[in-house]
Amino acid sequence: MTTLERHPMIPVAPPSLIENFYTPEEISAIFSVIRENGPWRLILAHHFSFTEEYLAISGGKNRKPDAQLSDFVAPVFRGFFGNAGVVFHPELHDIYFGRKLLDTARGLHGAKYGMAHDLFFNLCGPSHSFDAGHFDTGSFRGMGLFNTPVWLLAIMSKSGLFDEWEVKTAQVLTYFYNSDIDGGFTYWPDGPDENPHRLAAPFWNTAFLTDNSRMYHRREANGPKDQRDYPGLDITSELHATPDDEWSIRNGSKEISRFGDADMRVLVHYTALLFDDLTDVRRFQDHTDDLTSEKVFGMLIDDIRSKGALVEEPSDPMTDTAFIAQLTEFYKMAPSRYPSEAPLDVRS
Template sequence: MTNAAKRHPLIPVVPPEVLHGFYTPQEIVTLFGVVREHGPWRLVLAHHFASAEEYLATSGGRDRKQDARLSDFTAPVFRGYFAREAAVIHDEVRDLYFSRKLLEPVLRLHNARYGMPLNLLFNLGGPSHSFDAGHFDSSTWRGMTVVNTPVWLLSVMSKSGLFDAWEVKSGQVITYFCPSDVGGGFTYWPDGPDLPPQRFAAPFDNTAILSDNSHMYHRREANGPHERRDATELTMTSSLSSHGDDAWVVRDGDREIERFSHRESRSLFHYTALAFDDLADMTRYLDHTDDLTSDKVFEILVADLKTRGIRFSEPSDPMADREFVALLTDTYAMAPRNYPAEAPLDVHAARP
């Protein structure tokens, strides 16, 4: 295959598919029960990023502000994990996590023979802006996964198109709950970030979307009444806990920042599985016979930068060098420019 004919790295294998009424009533009670009983929960950004440079490697990257801070993209949306790889963190969801119900849609997505779950997590937040310019989920590579590799580097690997030979197919079943129709939708770019997006509009009630999110830009839309969307005082240590049977509380330490009812929330349960064409494909992954290492990844990236004629100083610790992260982000920059009129991109007010 010539470079000219090579598939765009961020166009999904097929467009997303909606699956209505995905979970049973008892499964919904179980999932939300874990969220209520096992908090507090951390911000989504606090899980994955240490700087604005790392965040922009995944979301944005074309019009990066020189003075951007991670707080510029913070919204009161919180995350927790039910299970990761073969480890189930909350036993209440063990049978569901390993069920055919979750795995088979992903196998069908890729017409694959074998598969295995990668993780099951949730996001939950109240009324808020969405400062997410569009992002894509982390791909899995043989030897390089979210378990041992920062999200920003996995994102650069995807955008570069240099590591296709090591990529493992994956798919997502993401089930949304958003009672309000004031915002809260899902914007996605199935034809690539340079073309117009599509969207699924709220309200959502147990509405699953089967998708190839590691190859598709997508974003959470702002949700809730406009006058309730400004969540000031959030920090990377802010947390979410339940309050009674119908409320959620955001705190920073012992200080309460805001409170919202369950009907004002927007939540999702996000399942990801790996898919393999045949037994040999799966065995190669499990036996680690053709793995990438971080040293090999940076060797390939550095060689590509030099081929492009980009002048730079090779860092001694490329994984933690913020200038080098920013250079990679700029070099492989791609991001959406167009947003639905019903769901524009929110931007923080300029700092004094």
Template structure:
């Protein structure tokens, strides 16, 4: 469906480490662990393929294969049945918007909403919440994006170490490693009693290991976004 995206919303996916994943631990911790590069020994490389089906205007995919400090790259038309494979827990990326100001999409979407073909030929799509149709779109206005991920191991031994939990990482090791590194930087002298809920400790980690792209939109791009969002009433 039509979608608008603010400039600067590049992100990385949630990383995975042997013994520590998103089901057991908070996203902020896993992301900070990856950005710190202190736990590479336990990190599980993940290859992610993103595939598109869309031939309309806009809808590009901006990504940074050369690092967050390098110039970003961008996909070009046509998009249908094309894909990019990357290590998305490391590579900053984003799906760019493609809706004109007067087609900003419905508001008030919930987790009960579905986007589905409204007819047999899929020439029209609709957003539905239970029995209530919130919006309808021509097929040409709909961008379908599919994401597929796979863990990557250098050999069968590495796979076995992960599958059989022969060298898992634990929270105590993570906290001790962070504390030691912060101590070496002169930023922390003692271990927090409740590291997953200590606001000061969490904020210090975020500041110390913060990584963000350094290339931002030009003045012309920023002005264009401002005009669009003013028209939408954002």
């Protein structure tokens, strides 16, 4: 990890809670879209192809040396309501583009301007949590999820080398889990080396204003303990709504598990891009000070070499697995302390 005056994974302000965030009508629209569309893919299936890509944002100090992507697969599924200024379900237009979400997000940084970035949801039935703590991908001028893989954005954030190009973000995370069987939210607002904080369940329509691109956090295990194992779950598994108000996890046409609404933990996740002033906006929109992948890899390689480590410049750094593994190892960091009420699950 680079030596910095400010740890790169400490948010600008501690998270804050907002109860009863969405109106009953908004909640009805959100849950109708979730149930009437799909099936929904696993989060890992959206973003990662192999283990080192995932470990760039999660895991780290205490991971098994032979860790595989399958070690982290849990029945957590994701779908998008809107992304990059496009809403995918017209009935959610006023939520995605509404002032409530954007003004709430602006308040975290005191930003004058902002724009809706993504609005998505995570669905989880009874489950262990193998997540050792992760952070959301940052966004940089010229490089974001629209053109850059998640693992590289994570390395950029952890390195601390690209802060002057960072686009500020804030998240409004709204939780729906009307159960007290675990299911909380662990977060590290003082950095991954410090003690965690937690938001305990039950919660319903409880929003959390935060800067998750600068803060390690994790979903805690949830649901009845005897229902948390899913033999056959793999990266291709999908979640289907059923006519009887239940949910079916399937590999193709084969059902491997089923659970009801009462055991579902739902997160509605909103991110806004934020700007201090019009100069900041125009720099972003006019691309007058953008990063390029060539510049990023050059700065990372120079940083590694300046600290006495050897690194060869690959011909294709975006896909060279050995190079990605070296970056992941060099900039690795991860929490090592967990709440006694919510220990880290480790697959045997």
